[in-house]
Amino acid sequence: MNFKMSVVVRTVADIMIIPIIVFGIYLILHGHLTPGGGFQGGAVIASATALLIVAWGTLKDNKDDFSTMESTGLTMFFLLALLGIIMGFSLFYNSLAGTGGIFGGTVSGINPGYINTGGTVPLMNIVVGLEVVAALSLILYMMAKRSDALEVEE
Amino acid sequence: MLYYILQVLVLIGLVSTAVAVIWFKDLISAAIALGASSLILALQFYLLRAPDVAIAEAAVGAALTTAILIFAIKSTDRTEGYK
Numbered sequence: 231m232n233f234k235m236s237v238v239v240r241t242v243a244d245i246m247i248i249p250i251i252v253f254g255i256y257l258i259l260h261g262h263l264t265p266g267g268g269f270q271g272g273a274v275i276a277s278a279t280a281l282l283i284v285a286w287g288t289l290k291d292n293k294d295d296f297s298t299m300e301s302t303g304l305t306m307f308f309l310l311a312l313l314g315i316i317m318g319f320s321l322f323y324n325s326l327a328g329t330g331g332i333f334g335g336t337v338s339g340i341n342p343g344y345i346n347t348g349g350t351v352p353l354m355n356i357v358v359g360l361e362v363v364a365a366l367s368l369i370l371y372m373m374a375k376r377s378d379a380l381e382v383e384e
Numbered sequence: 385m386l387y388y389i390l391q392v393l394v395l396i397g398l399v400s401t402a403v404a405v406i407w408f409k410d411l412i413s414a415a416i417a418l419g420a421s422s423l424i425l426a427l428q429f430y431l432l433r434a435p436d437v438a439i440a441e442a443a444v445g446a447a448l449t450t451a452i453l454i455f456a457i458k459s460t461d462r463t464e465g466y467k
Contacts, residue, residue: 257439265435270443277447284451366448373452377459 235285243285247278254278254359261355262348268355272362279367288374296368303361310350310357324349390431397424409464411457419450 234240257271314323327349328336335346345352401421408414422445429438 266439267436270436270439273440273443273448277443277451280447280451284454370448370451370455373455377455 234287240285243281247281250278250281251275254363258355258359259352260345262351263343263345268358269362271355272359273366275359275363276366276370279363280370283370283374288371288378293368293371296364296371299364300361300368303357303359303364306357307354307361310354313350324351326350326353387431391428394424394428394431398428411462411464412454414464415450415453415457418453419446422446422449 254271254275257266257274258268261267261271311322314321314325317323317325319325326334327347328334329349333346333348333350333352335344337344337347398421401417401424404417405414405421408417422441425445426438426442429435429441
């Protein structure tokens, strides 16, 4: 995809990625309260990348950034899983729930769903979202670049 | 009653888009029809009270798969069949 589409398509794509990314961040941050989570929000944000690549042609070469982001997300996920062992419990134990601080609030009874709860679950949603955004954007970028290379050969 | 009417409409849309995917000889039209089929399938997941799966199906099936298929079609032939 080494050609730009018309200025109408490019402007609409530039405007539309803002609500798409905000909705994806909403899905990731409310993953422990409402339907959604790390994978769904990450896929929604990656569709904004697809929109940009279709409208603007191939983006600049940021393959290493995506790769670093993906590795960081997976490493942080495993470190959060190990945090249970470090705190003296088992693997994947939710050791931050109810301890205060960020995402450590407590709830009681019927409540509307407070975002400051959940312990390690929202943190895992955030790092999984980071990883999914990077991985799907990397797949889209590599597919677009490869189709460029094949087009030049012909 | 409205629920059953919606179910029948979703079934008709799902079958007709799936037939259209096979019927089109232009592969980009087939990819767009596959995206529409995914979107109707996401509506069906929502009606069956699985909004979690519906979000994943709409994001992956309608947006990302269509984009990847179109990139792949652009680097190969656009029409179906051997030359």
